[in-house]
Amino acid sequence: MVSAQTRAEVEEHLGQVPSFIEALPEAAADHGWGMMRDFQLGETELSGREKALVGLGAAAAIQCPYCIHFHKAESTMEGASDAELTEAVGIASGVRYFSTVLHGSEIDLDAFERETEQIVEHVEGQQAAPGDD
Structure with a gap:
């Protein structure tokens, strides 16, 4: 109460x-x-639209029909398109999928963190490289 x-x-x-x-x-x-x-x-660092889409993705991942309904309505109210709603749910499903693979395969966390650092470094290097115009 x-x-x-x-x-x-x-x-x-x-x-x-x-x-x-x-x-x-x-x-x-x-x-x-x-x-x-x-x-x-x-008011926080994320916009209301961004927070609503994160909420929708999390709700879909935990499979909560109450939260899905609320955050879908909130996302729409904040101006998210149907394509953005679908993408938020798709991103959440990918996170859940790969989390299952990582845990089920017992991937070493320290090795995974090193790989992630290397991947970020590589992608940032590609993004900083001049284009092939």
Whole structure:
């Protein structure tokens, strides 16, 4: 149950107190709203559109129909196109796929980190090289 102050603030921002906020235990309700307000909905380094697309990708990866519905609506509200929604879900599926391969194959993390550094160095070198015009 949210405090009266938080209830008023949530209603001002969202037009209502959603059931998922109401479902939070009293000790977490005000904090949960503050986290959502300040980080997810607030002004941060990522735009609202970018945060919504990240949320959609994460929701798809964890297969949460509630979060998928919310973040898809949020992404659309923030101006994301259908192609961008599809791409966000596609990126998340690739991350989940390769995470499964990495864990299932027990790839050495230190070796993977070294390979990643080498790949980044190579790609950055290619990007900095003059074109073949």
